[in-house]
Structures are given as C-alpha cells and as structure tokens.
Amino acid sequence: MKRFFATVLALVSLLSLGSCSSSLETGEVKTAEEVKESVEKTPEKEAETGPFVPPEGFSVGYARLDMTPSNFPILSYDDGYANGAHDPIQMTCVAVSDGETTALLITLDLRNMGVTLATRCREIISKNVGIPVENIYMNSSHTHSSVDCNFDEDSVTIWKTKFYKLLPQMAEQAIRDLTPADAYVGASHTEGLTFVRRYIGEDGSFNGIGDAATSVNLRHESEADSEMRVIRFDRAGDAKDVVMVNYQTHYGGATSLWPEKLSADFVHFLRQSAEKELNCHFSYFNGGSGNLAFNTKLEGELKYPTFVDAIPHMMDVVKDAIKGEEKVQTGKVRVENNDFVTESRKFDEDTVAKAKQVVDAGKDTQVQKDLILQYGFRSRYEAAAICRTAAMADQTAVNFGAVSFGDIALAFAPYEMFDANAKEIREASPFQMTFVCGYTNGDYSYVPAAYAWENGGYEVFSCRFPEGCGEVFANEILRLLNACKAQG
Numbered sequence: 001m002k003r004f005f006a007t008v009l010a011l012v013s014l015l016s017l018g019s020c021s022s023s024l025e026t027g028e029v030k031t032a033e034e035v036k037e038s039v040e041k042t043p044e045k046e047a048e049t050g051p052f053v054p055p056e057g058f059s060v061g062y063a064r065l066d067m068t069p070s071n072f073p074i075l076s077y078d079d080g081y082a083n084g085a086h087d088p089i090q091m092t093c094v095a096v097s098d099g100e101t102t103a104l105l106i107t108l109d110l111r112n113m114g115v116t117l118a119t120r121c122r123e124i125i126s127k128n129v130g131i132p133v134e135n136i137y138m139n140s141s142h143t144h145s146s147v148d149c150n151f152d153e154d155s156v157t158i159w160k161t162k163f164y165k166l167l168p169q170m171a172e173q174a175i176r177d178l179t180p181a182d183a184y185v186g187a188s189h190t191e192g193l194t195f196v197r198r199y200i201g202e203d204g205s206f207n208g209i210g211d212a213a214t215s216v217n218l219r220h221e222s223e224a225d226s227e228m229r230v231i232r233f234d235r236a237g238d239a240k241d242v243v244m245v246n247y248q249t250h251y252g253g254a255t256s257l258w259p260e261k262l263s264a265d266f267v268h269f270l271r272q273s274a275e276k277e278l279n280c281h282f283s284y285f286n287g288g289s290g291n292l293a294f295n296t297k298l299e300g301e302l303k304y305p306t307f308v309d310a311i312p313h314m315m316d317v318v319k320d321a322i323k324g325e326e327k328v329q330t331g332k333v334r335v336e337n338n339d340f341v342t343e344s345r346k347f348d349e350d351t352v353a354k355a356k357q358v359v360d361a362g363k364d365t366q367v368q369k370d371l372i373l374q375y376g377f378r379s380r381y382e383a384a385a386i387c388r389t390a391a392m393a394d395q396t397a398v399n400f401g402a403v404s405f406g407d408i409a410l411a412f413a414p415y416e417m418f419d420a421n422a423k424e425i426r427e428a429s430p431f432q433m434t435f436v437c438g439y440t441n442g443d444y445s446y447v448p449a450a451y452a453w454e455n456g457g458y459e460v461f462s463c464r465f466p467e468g469c470g471e472v473f474a475n476e477i478l479r480l481l482n483a484c485k486a487q488g
Helices: 002-016 022-026 032-040 115-129 154-176 266-278 307-323 349-360 366-375 380-390 419-428 469-486
Strands: 059-066 090-097 102-108 136-140 179-189 199-201 217-220 227-235 241-247 280-286 326-328 333-343 395-405 408-412 433-437
Touching: 059 154, 059 280, 090 154, 090 280, 102 154, 102 280, 102 333, 115 136, 115 154, 136 280, 136 408, 179 307, 227 307, 227 433, 241 266, 241 307, 241 433, 266 280, 266 307, 280 433, 333 469, 349 366, 349 380, 366 380, 395 469, 408 469, 419 433, 419 469
Parallel strands: 102 136, 241 280, 408 433
Antiparallel strands: 059 090, 059 179, 090 102, 179 227, 179 326, 199 217, 227 241, 333 395, 395 408
C-alpha cells in the first residue's frame, strides 16, 4: 500500500517537472513506463553543445547545481520513502585542463551509484560536452539520506528526467568557467574525532556493526586514518578559489535527525560552512571507510550528539590544512584507467539457496528472523550480500582510474575502501598530494583490508571479492598513478 500510494503521488507530481521532460511542457501526464522509455532515449535526444576551447596552460573551472527532487514521496535509502528535503541535494563539478586534455571531477550527494548508472551518466556527459568518458569521474558522498538512485522505481524514474539533464549542464558550466590557476596543497588531522567502527574487547573478542559486545571494548581494530587532505586552486582575476577536500570517513545518517526527509548529510553542512568562511567554491571527495565519532564506545575520544555539532571542528581542520599549505607545480593533465579483471567471490549452491530464502522471506519479518537463526547467518545483510555476489559473473571487470596534473593526483575506485588501503596508496604514491576516492564510477560495496578478514564482520561478509582483494586493488591503483607519473 505504501509503494502504491507513493507511486500515485509521484505520477501526479509530473505536472511540476515542466523543465525536466519535453512531454511535460505540454502538461500531458504520462505513465511511469512512458517516462522511463523517454528517459532511455535522453542521450540520443540531447544536442551537442561543444566544442569548447579551454585557456592555454593549466586552468580550473567549477559548477554546482541543485538536484533536489521536486516529486515526493520518493524512494530513499533502506527502501523507505521521503516526503521532502531537509537541505539541498547537490552535485558539483571541478574541471581541470592543460589546454589540450580536460578531466571532470564530479561529486554527488548520493549514497552510491551502481556501475550501470554511473556508466550511463558519464556517456551522457561525454556526448554533450565532448570530454572522453574515461576522463569523467563521479564520486558519491555516501550520504545514507538521499535518493536511492539505483532503482527504476516510479518516483526515482521521474526524478532521473531532471538528473540526466542537469549533469551535462553542470559539466558545460564548469568547462566554460575554466580559469588559469595556481595550486596549493595542505593536510591536517581530526584528532580525537575519527575512529574505526570495529572493536576488540577486553577478552579479545571482535565487535563489529550489529554485534552484541561480549565484553567492554578495549580498542579499535586498527588505527583510524584521521588525515584530511586539501587542494586549493587560486584562480586568476576575481574568480573564486576552488577548494577540494578528501577525507576517509563513513559519517552518520541524517534520517535519525529528520525522519522521512532527504538530506545531503555531513557534506552539505561542511560545504555550506566552507563557502561562507573561506569565500570559495567547495567540493568534497569521500575516501571510504571510517567514522566520525558521534557514537564511539571508547573513552578519551571527542563525542558529538550529531554530525551538525561536529562541523566547527571539521572546519578548523580544513582551515589548519590551508594555513600550512604550500604551492605545488601544476602541468599536463594525465589520465589513466583500466577495467581490472578479477575473480568474484564464490559460495556453494546450498549457501546461496539458504540466503535466497532469507531474502525472500521479507525484511525483518518473523519468518526471516527464524531463518537467519536456523541457517546461522549473522544478519539479513549477510544473506543479501551472498545473493548479490552469487548473481555476479565468475569474473568482474572493476574500473579504476587516476588523474594527475603536476605534483597532484587523484585515484578512484568503485567501492568502499578501508582507510588502511587508502593510506598505503597515498604513502606509496609518486605524487606530493594524492586524493584516494572510493564510491567512484560505481559501487561494489566493501573491500576490506587484509587485517579485517581474520575477524570477519559486516564489511567482510558484504565483500564480493576474495580475501586479499584490498591489497590487489591497491596495487592496481598504484600502477595507474605511476603510469601517470611516467607520462611527465
């Protein structure tokens, strides 16, 4: 009944989306299936607006557009429906160019984008602005409180008519905004605020997400990566600086604060504060796993009731990084990427069949709970992860990418990376400043570091690749970074 009600309201809301679909300009209301068919044809209908001639030498452009849905209720995270937005859901684009090669570095206030959706969006942008698909990177902020965009559910399909048109518009604006720029880099630390959400108890037991602790938590399973990396582009004339931040964190969900409301979560409030206090354009690139310490269980760490209360602390860290910044060389924009073929994780047929029974029993029903106990799964999430993994081919082509310019590089991976692997990549990178960005151009859920496999837990049973994949993938990313460096 809830889905039916939401679908009816979503279809009625088509009348308010006049600028988002050509069929809506006449006031004609189409069915969700007809809207979906129209959306499928969007890439072919979009008119090309290039070619663009960037300035000579190194330049940076910026654009930000609002992608908050106007049709409610709309499907949000965890199969719920939002009836409004607490704060704007936005997308940003940083364009970097050396006069010949241009790359687009996009961030989205979304939990994730599946590989299929990300690929399609990049193709739409490429067709419209003439930038090669391999030069376009789309990083999701991982807010758990935005549109669940990976489904062709009616309300989401309607929203996508707007989303698909905004992406090339934003890319064009960023390219037309290209302005000669110098680059500065800095780093600081969120001491006492960042933690790893996996614990070791006094009795040596492991306590992870969803586990009932068997003893008092003694320490985190590993040391948290508290470093925040900042790149500031000082642009010529009266063009505003562009500030890019990279941080390895899995922040809390805003749904606990504003039930049934969409929210960009932590990123919105940090972006808002940064642009006000620094008079800049701001883009946030999420790294991956880790947490802000809102509910840490260890003594001696800073505690904030909500992520909103932590924003002043975070802004101090950004400003500290800028205060200690140093100017670095820019130069040619280099792009390397690869579809890295890897084995998918394997489960026996009996395990998969049992997992499917759990999933089919319905979310949090008593039947599902009984089956979880009967079959020995740790949670419904484990059963769902097994089903998703079993549906994959025996081998998967995982897309990795790297973009560099002078002493700066950004590395991209389509999964939630453990901070230990991100730190290894940064320390081995041949560049002075390296952003390591997860959730980019797709999402394969968690890829744990080596130390986590012994203890297991949510992130491990959610992983779709064999043990050791974190280090294998990190080596591939480093290969791409070194290839960028070798180009000079």
